Amino acid sequence: MKKLQNRAVWIVAALMSLMALTRFNHFGSSAMLPDASYAVFFLGGLFLGRLRNGFAILTLLLVEAAMVDYFATTFLGVSAWCVTPAYGFLAFSYASLWYVARWYAPRHDLSAQGLLGLFAAAIAASSLAFVVANVSFYMLAGYFGNMSASEYATRVAQYYGSYLGVALLYIGCGVIAQMIYTLVTGKRHDANAV
Template sequence: MTHKPTLAVKPGAVALMALMAATRFHHFGTPFALPDASLAIFFCAGLWLGGRYLFAMLLLEAGLIDYLAITKLGVSDFCVSKAYVFLIASYGAMWLGGKWCRQFAHLSLVSAGQQFMALVVSTSIAFLFSNGSFYWLSGRYPEGSWVQYIERVAMYYPPYLTHTLIYGVVIFALVSAAKSFLPAKTRQEAI
């Protein structure tokens, strides 16, 4: 009798996907909705979970949420343009930044600082992909200039970075706290 392999569902993947579903509808947040956590989600998924299938699933989820938000919930489609495809590179930068941080498995103040800096650098690269491609390729700024682009960077980069850092720190703290309550053998299985 042949035994079929089963696909294990990781609670961490489910939690990250649920967080994306809960926050992706508003990029900067509103008084009634949290800002988008997608960047931190891709970083944490790369850090703890890995796997190209999860990366693809998160991309599909992001696209589906955007589609539903625009077609069913009346969210503006202003940000959707031919530059939308560059979100793959943005999320890839976050994913790879998280994967790079796997080398800092031993939790210490130094490794936490290294992971934090990797999150900052990954977020900055993701911003350049998403914001730069939108500004220069979307067609929304036909008279675009470097001066105007720098003004837009000054306007959008701080909340982009801040929201991602806050989510990253909170997710990391919650996972660390949860892992501290688990027996050593169960810790790796939990994520």
């Protein structure tokens, strides 16, 4: 049991570090990695969502995301353009990633079929999160009163591929880390156990 708790602590620390290091820039730059938040919540749900304290971990990651945003907009000069009444709906967006991955966790293994299923779940979860975040932003931000929903959707659609691609890249790195763990320890990492 102690080993499982230790593994959970390491996974939480890794996910929190990844979010803290990348959340400042959505698409990345030559000096910064792109935002890993979608992948952080998905991987958290996959590896930690079924733990007894899974909801507490989800809450911790949501609080961290808000704190990083506050720090970036208050002290680093990052634009607060996205901090509107819609901002609270990011919790639903990120929770959708967490809960789709949590749902998929019992089916997850490192077989070809398991990885294909994980890929499909990651696409579905990331797509849902993207829609929730952008529909709420359109409806509540107060910036788009003169823009039709179809025009907004057309403008936002250009970012979908980037969000999805970055999430899949980081999720793939998480799965590679899981594979390395399995090879090094000789143990199968059970997403249900941690």
